[in-house]
Amino acid sequence: MGAGVAYGVGYVVNHWGEISNDVGAAADAVGHVTEATGSTIAHGAEAAGHALGNVASSVGHFISDVL
Secondary structure, rough: OOHHHHHHHHHHHHHHHHHHHHHHHHHHHHHHHHHHHHHHHHHHHHHHHHHHHHHHHHHHHHHHOOO
């Protein structure tokens, strides 16, 4: 009887461990997607900032050359 209970408890714990592992893997996958998206947005914002900076610099040079 005791062995059966121990086996049952072990089975349940193992099953919950597998579910937890699957949930953890899914969360990790979502984290990777979120990280990639955030990185893409950050790089896009950085590129846009550089482009705007270059335009502003060009306008500034043009104004100082004309004036």
